[in-house]
Amino acid sequence: xxxxxxxxxxxxxxxxxxxxxxxxxxxxxxxxxxxxxxxxxxxxxxxxxxxxxxxxxxxxxxxxxxxxxxxxxxxxxxxxxxxxxxxxxxxxxxxxxxxxxxxxxxxxxxxxxxxxxxxxxxxxxxxxxxxxxxxxxxxxxxxx
Amino acid sequence: xxxxxxxxxxxxxxxxxxxxxxxxxxxxxxxxxxxxxxxxxxxxxxxxxxxxxxxxxxxxxxxxxxxxxxxxxxxxxxxxxxxxxxxxxxxxxxxxxxxxxxxxxxxx
Numbered sequence: 055x056x057x058x059x060x061x062x063x064x065x066x067x068x069x070x071x072x073x074x075x076x077x078x079x080x081x082x083x084x085x086x087x088x089x090x091x092x093x094x095x096x097x098x099x100x101x102x103x104x105x106x107x108x109x110x111x112x113x114x115x116x117x118x119x120x121x122x123x124x125x126x127x128x129x130x131x132x133x134x135x136x137x138x139x140x141x142x143x144x145x146x147x148x149x150x151x152x153x154x155x156x157x158x159x160x161x162x163x164x165x166x167x168x169x170x171x172x173x174x175x176x177x178x179x180x181x182x183x184x185x186x187x188x189x190x191x192x193x194x195x196x197x198x
Numbered sequence: 199x200x201x202x203x204x205x206x207x208x209x210x211x212x213x214x215x216x217x218x219x220x221x222x223x224x225x226x227x228x229x230x231x232x233x234x235x236x237x238x239x240x241x242x243x244x245x246x247x248x249x250x251x252x253x254x255x256x257x258x259x260x261x262x263x264x265x266x267x268x269x270x271x272x273x274x275x276x277x278x279x280x281x282x283x284x285x286x287x288x289x290x291x292x293x294x295x296x297x298x299x300x301x302x303x304x305x306x
Binding site for chain 2: 064065068085088089091092095096099100102103105106108109112113116120135139142146149194195
């Protein structure tokens, strides 16, 4: 039991993106973006409730969020949203058996068939699309 | 996982509509008080906002539950996390619904 406890890395193990390649980085980014989006969603629900205070209350809250800092935060939210969506679709497809390769006898060096080029391209695509969406979002918000 | 994936796919489609609504006019203009009130008072759009609220609350808090259960296990801990996430989910849906219903009915 003690040995088992010693092997638990806890949150440090969960947030360590090294050792297992880009798949591990995607795992970490998926969780970070999920938590970030949940925090934004709660904030967004609170923000929109200020409309109940009438036009003055709504405009006061807009003054807080429609700033350069607010736009920068929103751009990060856009990037997190796109990454979470694209990588989520990749994970769903993989879970459904799409793009994970055919079952085969495990032979040395035991390369996991599921961690193949198709899924790696999916992860890199998610990162690139998130960056493009973030740039587009910045252009829309600051281009006015 | 079916709930998590189902809510994710449905939310992607509806959130895309929600974001595209901001792009039908300039970003700042779409956030003007009159425009936002008009959005809420258009019943199909208000209904869509309510569905998005439910889908994202279920997806978000179920995701948080999964992350917390990955971190630590134990009978009491798991029950506390699950019930806590369900309570937070219900609270957020209730708070968001209050805004949608009140503005839709013109109680502002």
